[in-house]
Amino acid sequence: MRVKTEEAIRALRGALKLYGFEETSGIELIKYRENYVFRLTRETGDSYAMRLHRAGYRTDDEIRTELAYLQVLGEQGLSVPEVVPTLDGEPMCRVQAEDGTDFQLDVQRWIEASQPLGDVAEALAGTSSLEPETFRRLGILAAELHERTTAVERVCSFQRRAWDSDGLVGDAALWGDPLAVDGLGRDDAALLRSAMARLKRELDVMDTSADGYGVIHADLTPENVLVQDGRLIMIDFDDFGEGWHLFDLATILFWYQPHPQYEAYRRELFEGYSSVRPLPAHYPASWEAMLLARGLTYLGWAGERSGDPEAAFIAEQVVPMVLEQARHYISTTISPARTGS
Template sequence: MDTEAAIRAVRGALKLYGFEETSGIDLVKYRENYVFRLTRATGDSYAVRLHRAGYRTDAQIRTELAYLQALGEQGVSVPEMVPTLDGNLMCLVRADDGTNLQLDVQRWIDAAHPLGDVAEALTGESALEPETFRLLGALTAELHDRTSAIGRLPGFDRGAWDAGGLVGDAALWGNPLAVEGLASEDAVLLETAMARLKRDLEALDASADRYGVIHADLTPENVLVQDGRMIVIDFDDFGEGWHLFDLATILFFYQPHPRYEAYRQALIDGYGSVRALPERFLDPWDAMLLARGLTYLGWAGERKGDAEAAFIAGQVVPVVLGLAAQYTSAGASRAGTGS
């Protein structure tokens, strides 16, 4: 489906929300879903997501939107959901070929910009200060506090970022070994690291003080800044997982940055200022970094030819290979000492 066809599908839903048929619809981005900015004659703007056919079930999307609404009601800085006139957070629209597509609407966040840029993080050019990560750590802790309090809402249906979801045969973002251009010796290294990582994750504590509903994609581009306030967006991949995985995701792309250690300490300090760190909470940090990196390789492996997949193959694979080498080496050392 091309952009014009997607816009026609969106126009078919306008009356369900009470929006004028003459409202402006402009493409913002297309990745897993189409995201449009809809502007009414009043000047009010909305973010409209038209979901890719078959990518998510109705139940999965309704679970995401219900959590967004619940988090907003509890004061967490997330997008504001806009229901249909009938009160539904999601509706179905028909594409030109007769396919039913899911659609939801959020209020547009004006005068906001992404916290950071992945490319700048990797090259070390990001000018962010450690204080920014302290604030983001506090916000992440608040998010985990609220999701823990909410628990599993009725009809909960989302994937789990557990050992199987991260590095299992049916990993949520695909097989890391499928990434384009992977040399045979590098594939062997990743296979070895993945096997060790899977065993370690399967043995990891998953009690409620360290495992629960998480965002699962807290990159610098999924945090908007509006008048100094941070707003967490794009819950498309949220599910259950280790809280530490969210923190590792925040810092993954900053590993090559000269201020990485200062960022990491600030992030953890901010998190701990809101939510008490359980005993040995940070021990699996290296495992979470490697797991996060492997998911990016899996994502790219399923999207060969995509510009972002090419970026991952060229820029992220070397980072993950370094993590894998360190992880297998550390594991061998532990085995050698019997610890």
């Protein structure tokens, strides 16, 4: 459920005392997608990201799990946001809007003097000026994340949903039904339905051993990697959970498929990753399947949000690319064989 921005800010102000923040602190809306994200600036000049979660989207335990992982990963030296607890040491709290709706709130320290690595529209248009070397660094970053999440035992009872076969293309896929996206014709729907059935069979037998499956970010788009003095920082772990490590790599490159340097980007991404941890043997053969799975999630997301400007962008710009992926996938794949357990 969404409330008006002014009402959300009033709800936030009621919680400032829980963090020891001045009630006169400035609050600025940064974005609204799944959650509201505000920037709070204190009288001291310190800034914080305040995330007001969409009501009912996550449970308290799911959010606590995310924040617990952020803390552990930060302590291990990974470049991630710093969680700011309440004065009572709680990683999150609840606030109430004027209409009585309860929202979860968490606070992270603002990453100063930073900017997003890129933009999905620019990437999709093929006009990104990023050099292939940047994707080598992204591969290293993803591998370092997977190294640490593989080594860390499940924390906070681990309450997160999985980007597994069911989560990606099952009947209750995490981001919704791809066939619900606006403007999909009958023949296109039939094509996607056929590709999804074949993809489901392939994912059902894909290796889920620890060398290629575990806790992942799940949303490593160019907007969710910040650049600060040349350092790459991963943000927005809202969708993190269990899944194939390859899914993170597919997310990094999905939007850059139309780019003239796509093949160089992919080569550098994989080489950077393999410089930190070995690439499982099935990665090359599973790459197109994982790219298609990533694309289908975006169609499902748009189908759940008909009328949203970003959903309209996906219907117009992403659907044609995913349809072409589906055609290629059906024409080139054979019946999958089990790759591990």
